[in-house]
Amino acid sequence: MPIRILPPEVAVKIAAGEVIERPASVAKELIENAIDAGAQEIHVEIAQGGRRLVKVSDDGCGIPADEVELAFARHATSKLQSVEDLYRVRTLGFRGEALASIAAVSRLTLTTRAADEKVGTLIRLEGGEIIHREPLGRPPGTMVLVENLFFNTPVRLKFLRSDTTEAGHVARLLSSYALAFPEKRFTLQNGSRLVLRTTGTGALYDAIVAIYGVDVAEQMFPIPRPEEDQPVKVWGYIGAPSLHRSNRLEIIFFVNRRWVQDNALSYAITEAYRTLIPQGRYPVAILNIELPPEQVDVNIHPTKREVRFRQKNLVFVSVQKAVRSTLMAKHSVPAVQVPRSPLAGWRPPARSTPSQAHMALELYRPGELPRLGDSQERLSTPPQTERLPMLRVLGQLAQTYIIAEGPGGMYLIDQHAAHERIRYEELKAQRERAEVASQELLEPLPIELSPRQATLLEAHLEDLALYGFEIIPFGGSTFLVKRVPAQLVGQAIAAAIMELLDAAIDGGKDFSWEEQTLITLACHTAIRAGQTLSLEEMRTLIQQLEKTSLPHTCPHGRPTMIHLSQAQLEKEFGRR
Amino acid sequence: MKVSCLQENLARGLSIVGRAVATRSTLPVLANILLSTDAGRLKLSATNLEIGINCWIGAQVEQEGAVTVPARLLTEFVNSLPAERIDMELLPRTQTLNLKCSRFEANIRGIDAQEFPPIIIPEEDSRANIPAEVLRRMIDQVVFAAATDESRPVLTGVLAEVSAESLTFAAADGYRLSVSSASLENGPETPLSLIIPARALQELRRISAEAEGAVQMLVAQSRNQVFFHFDDIDLISQLVEGTFPNYKQIIPTSYNTRTVLDTGEFLKAMRMAFIFARDSSNIVRLQITPNGGGGRLVISASSAEYGDNVSELDAVVEGQPIEIAFNARYLIDALNVIDTEQVALETRDPSSPGVIRPVDGTDFVHVVMPMHISR
Numbered sequence: 001m002p003i004r005i006l007p008p009e010v011a012v013k014i015a016a017g018e019v020i021e022r023p024a025s026v027a028k029e030l031i032e033n034a035i036d037a038g039a040q041e042i043h044v045e046i047a048q049g050g051r052r053l054v055k056v057s058d059d060g061c062g063i064p065a066d067e068v069e070l071a072f073a074r075h076a077t078s079k080l081q082s083v084e085d086l087y088r089v090r091t092l093g094f095r096g097e098a099l100a101s102i103a104a105v106s107r108l109t110l111t112t113r114a115a116d117e118k119v120g121t122l123i124r125l126e127g128g129e130i131i132h133r134e135p136l137g138r139p140p141g142t143m144v145l146v147e148n149l150f151f152n153t154p155v156r157l158k159f160l161r162s163d164t165t166e167a168g169h170v171a172r173l174l175s176s177y178a179l180a181f182p183e184k185r186f187t188l189q190n191g192s193r194l195v196l197r198t199t200g201t202g203a204l205y206d207a208i209v210a211i212y213g214v215d216v217a218e219q220m221f222p223i224p225r226p227e228e229d230q231p232v233k234v235w236g237y238i239g240a241p242s243l244h245r246s247n248r249l250e251i252i253f254f255v256n257r258r259w260v261q262d263n264a265l266s267y268a269i270t271e272a273y274r275t276l277i278p279q280g281r282y283p284v285a286i287l288n289i290e291l292p293p294e295q296v297d298v299n300i301h302p303t304k305r306e307v308r309f310r311q312k313n314l315v316f317v318s319v320q321k322a323v324r325s326t327l328m329a330k331h332s333v334p335a336v337q338v339p340r341s342p343l344a345g346w347r348p349p350a351r352s353t354p355s356q357a358h359m360a361l362e363l364y365r366p367g368e369l370p371r372l373g374d375s376q377e378r379l380s381t382p383p384q385t386e387r388l389p390m391l392r393v394l395g396q397l398a399q400t401y402i403i404a405e406g407p408g409g410m411y412l413i414d415q416h417a418a419h420e421r422i423r424y425e426e427l428k429a430q431r432e433r434a435e436v437a438s439q440e441l442l443e444p445l446p447i448e449l450s451p452r453q454a455t456l457l458e459a460h461l462e463d464l465a466l467y468g469f470e471i472i473p474f475g476g477s478t479f480l481v482k483r484v485p486a487q488l489v490g491q492a493i494a495a496a497i498m499e500l501l502d503a504a505i506d507g508g509k510d511f512s513w514e515e516q517t518l519i520t521l522a523c524h525t526a527i528r529a530g531q532t533l534s535l536e537e538m539r540t541l542i543q544q545l546e547k548t549s550l551p552h553t554c555p556h557g558r559p560t561m562i563h564l565s566q567a568q569l570e571k572e573f574g575r576r
Numbered sequence: 577m578k579v580s581c582l583q584e585n586l587a588r589g590l591s592i593v594g595r596a597v598a599t600r601s602t603l604p605v606l607a608n609i610l611l612s613t614d615a616g617r618l619k620l621s622a623t624n625l626e627i628g629i630n631c632w633i634g635a636q637v638e639q640e641g642a643v644t645v646p647a648r649l650l651t652e653f654v655n656s657l658p659a660e661r662i663d664m665e666l667l668p669r670t671q672t673l674n675l676k677c678s679r680f681e682a683n684i685r686g687i688d689a690q691e692f693p694p695i696i697i698p699e700e701d702s703r704a705n706i707p708a709e710v711l712r713r714m715i716d717q718v719v720f721a722a723a724t725d726e727s728r729p730v731l732t733g734v735l736a737e738v739s740a741e742s743l744t745f746a747a748a749d750g751y752r753l754s755v756s757s758a759s760l761e762n763g764p765e766t767p768l769s770l771i772i773p774a775r776a777l778q779e780l781r782r783i784s785a786e787a788e789g790a791v792q793m794l795v796a797q798s799r800n801q802v803f804f805h806f807d808d809i810d811l812i813s814q815l816v817e818g819t820f821p822n823y824k825q826i827i828p829t830s831y832n833t834r835t836v837l838d839t840g841e842f843l844k845a846m847r848m849a850f851i852f853a854r855d856s857s858n859i860v861r862l863q864i865t866p867n868g869g870g871g872r873l874v875i876s877a878s879s880a881e882y883g884d885n886v887s888e889l890d891a892v893v894e895g896q897p898i899e900i901a902f903n904a905r906y907l908i909d910a911l912n913v914i915d916t917e918q919v920a921l922e923t924r925d926p927s928s929p930g931v932i933r934p935v936d937g938t939d940f941v942h943v944v945m946p947m948h949i950s951r
Contacts, residue, residue, distance in 0.1 A: 429880070430856075433880060435856075435880070435950075436949065436950045437856060437949050439948075440751070440927065440948070442749075442751055442929070442943065442945055443821055443826060445750070468950070483948070486859065486903070486947060487857060489751060489903070493727070495727070
């Protein structure tokens, strides 16, 4: 096949594909334009997750009438004049690709009026072609209406997720910009529902209150903006160690007010919180990183979500220092430094067997280093298919593990994991009998969610109703809980709902509401580690565990018990 | 310090203040009881910084002084002594308390009394006198409804509203509300409301079990404390900060069905139903049918695994027939504290709160939210 230069309409679509991935990318480009235009008020409206409609209006400087067409030409921008400018980019956009790319894959209407002109312009494009243009009266500013996104690229359309997921991405995007620009007023409307509104007071704290609610805001520690001249300035808010999430989504960075993703920075923060928050949980942080524009290269990624620092280490250290010193000052108990043992750095081979490995360490005689290769054969989780043997409870260890004797030697049972399994199967059986007991609340309990959580919850209210939750929207991202599953009575309801939503966000497409709701309920109603149990309670627990269909693992997949055989004991004590 | 007292008096005093001793505290002195001479008597004090208890016992004071000694050790030792005279003497240099009783002797090492946080009797803002018997009844009728989880701290307390003529206690845990009132003589001029930790009231209930006269209640709102005094005992408690939900608007003002039952029979039937209900979230179903002037209540509970139970009670039903479900535990808790022969259950529909009131009796209202079983 001969090599040919691509026709322009094909080239444009390919380029557009890099910048515009989903409705949220449209919103992103348009919001950045609005911000670069000096807008004070930015209003975003979406319908059907942005698939049908994304509308961004602002009160910025507008586009002069004679430049309107030019704005849709590729590589047309008012933000950059020369190559030198590219090394000190101060605006959010600069490539001149956004409008052209969006126009190429949608039906787009733009109305605008420059502040110093009397008449504005309306222009309509379809698949990048101008089909209509007329003068129009309107206040200064710009409105871009993007309809039927990807109507001419069916493949891209197929890759879009559900409306809820797409709306969630837009909500997260808006939240981030609102945090980066607290002096601007942002509103986001999804269909007829107002999802987010910030006040634009200029105080980051107010933006945090608007987005996360007062409960979260009150648990945030400020990192003030350093006064003196520093090469890298780090400031913002970080969550108290008591505030943690199951994912990294609430670790948000702005580099020179640009929202970026950077795994190294995220890691720097998570590290700063080490030992302060439980393992597998992540802190909440909203950080501004300010450095001279020539120190950052933003022209790395088509959507500018990644940046490159000229002095990566300096940035990393500055962030970690700022976070750690704030935590230290606020958190009176210093974090314990665990002395390095000869085995530090060694990790158990697979995620599913951590308890075995730790156990192995305990069993060695003092002074003798464990031979790591042996640990696998020394201890084993009992084979999965086998029913539980008859167990005789001997006692409790560290208020967490039940020690039991069976015909095959000694068993250690994790009380929480075991009870979780029991609760899970009970709840599942109830569900199969289609019998769900729920309890009404005396007074509706208000819960405040992040816009992303709220969008998700709103879409799944009916799924939750099947399990006995009755939750109704109460404006913005506040919801009222009116009824809860009977098992949750006496438990922290808001925490359980948050956990469920976070799990749903993490789970993505493969997520099963049915299963996760059961797991969350099981986890919240199971006895905890650290709870003293009487011998009778432990016996009952084991009896109940025996009746379950999968007694060897908890619903999260961790083992409920580990086994130390008679033969192993004899070998350890040198009897054989 | 040199003091003598009777073993039974000391043992009783120690058991009273013992409940305020901190069990898990980083401050070692809080695990101790303060013994001090006070105007010819021996004063025992303990505090966990949330509540504090003072108790005075009759004693012969030869020499004034004070010391703190480990609560558990002292209490267990004194409890095992014969009912005779105990002579105590403090060796100030080593802060060691020497105890002699009959032919038994012990030396207990203590901590300097200076280190014990002072339990200050608040300067009174407002005062009320409540007959001990009334106070006990009121505490019993509300404390069980206070929340045990800490997610909403105000709900772990009991709201007390005091005015010139009345005292009202209210407690709620998010699923039920209990309100108990009594009339007062000479209450404070300006009405006030405060939230007392449920635990403090439970302790007050326990240590005032035998009190017969009036219990004096002093409120020091500036210091955020409440203080109770009766006989030879003081109890002081921190108040819970925050705003208690407006409980009055939670109490329904109308009903469609009013069912009057024999309290004892209802309670007995509920206890029976509970045995079957406890495996299925304590859920019991009540089926109420009017019949001319009378009517009946059918209580049913079932466990998918173990079986089911149905009880039928005679009742005086006024209004519509209704089927409604409740948590058996909640109904038992409420019925347990009703001292009248008959009780009324007022309901509107299966999703509206049920109201339990004694018939012709004390001023008590209990609101309990219904449950649902979906199929």
